[in-house]
Amino acid sequence: MSTATQSIREIVTSRPSAASIFHRFDIDLCVQADLSLEAACRELQLSVDQVLEKLADAEVKENGGLAFDALSVSLGRLIQHIVRVHHHCVRQDLPALAEMASNVAAKRSDRDPELVKVAEVVEELRSEMYAHIEKEEQVLFPFISQMDQASIVSYPPAHACFRSVAHPIFMMEQEHESAGHIMSELVRLTNHFETPSWACATHIALFSGLGEFEADLGQHVHLENHVLFPRAIHLETEIKARS
Structure with a gap:
């Protein structure tokens, strides 16, 4: 699970899929790579909790979250x-x-x-x-x-x-x-x-x-x-x- 104190580089290295989430929040993977997630969010006036929530949601999905039963719905x-x-x-x-x-x-x-x-x-x-x-x-x-x-x-x-x-x-x-x-x-x-x-x-x-x-x-x-x-x-x- 990603934390606010990890650097952007550490998070992306451990979970490459996190890169797409950072891109959505305009977190620069090159310029801000060595900043902690908390510091990067502070620079961009982002809610670190919101970014962590999106990262957590993506991780749940990657680990096989609840499947959508396409055969039973209308x-x-x-x-x-x-x-x-x-x-x-x-x-x-x-x-x-x-x-x-x-x-x-x-x-x-x-x-x-x-x-x-x-x-x-x-x-x-x-x-x-x-x-x-x-x-x-x-x-x-x-x-x-x-x-x-x-x-x-x-x-x-x-x-x-x-x-x-x-x-x-x-x-x-x-x-x-x-x-x-x-x-x-x-x-x-x-x-x-x-x-x-x-x-x-x-x-x-x-x-x-x-x-x-x-x-x-x-x-x-x-x-x-x-x-x-x-x-x-x-x-x-x-x-x-x-x-």
Whole structure:
């Protein structure tokens, strides 16, 4: 468990995943590396208790906190979970990772020219995932939620730009596959997110954050491809049969 008296460097060394949390609070992993967490928070006028709480929450999650039972909840509840947890991860983490990748490429590409490509691919991932989750939240998810409310027996095609929920689902699955290919490229470029001996704290934080995002993306895609989407198609089939 992290403490207020540990230095930023000590905390990140023992738990690389803490780097992404520090980045969210604008704690500089290079400039403030040797400061205690308490001192760094004092400089930035942050609540050290709030930062410690976020670090503790992340540790619980890493150690296998309570699992979300995606099979037993309603489709509406499952969608809420996906948006609150996984779409939030896209919106919160990818911009920070893209910024870190750009900074690392600018400062360290003389040591590793591939860092320029890493920055380009992270930005490509950010752009694609932003567009992807917007389509889900604005079109597909409301449609599925409407079906799940059981407030209608049938619905005219004019209510959506597709005749069956299977059509946008197919497109979303294709985009999931594209995101997977982008992540695979990042794994290749970074040698499975392994930092070199000369890496600075921001470099370490970037690769750690990319590894965490890869894990979250895997959970995200699994919940949609293997739980939400099949259940939505099954529900639509039932509704059409009743009508």
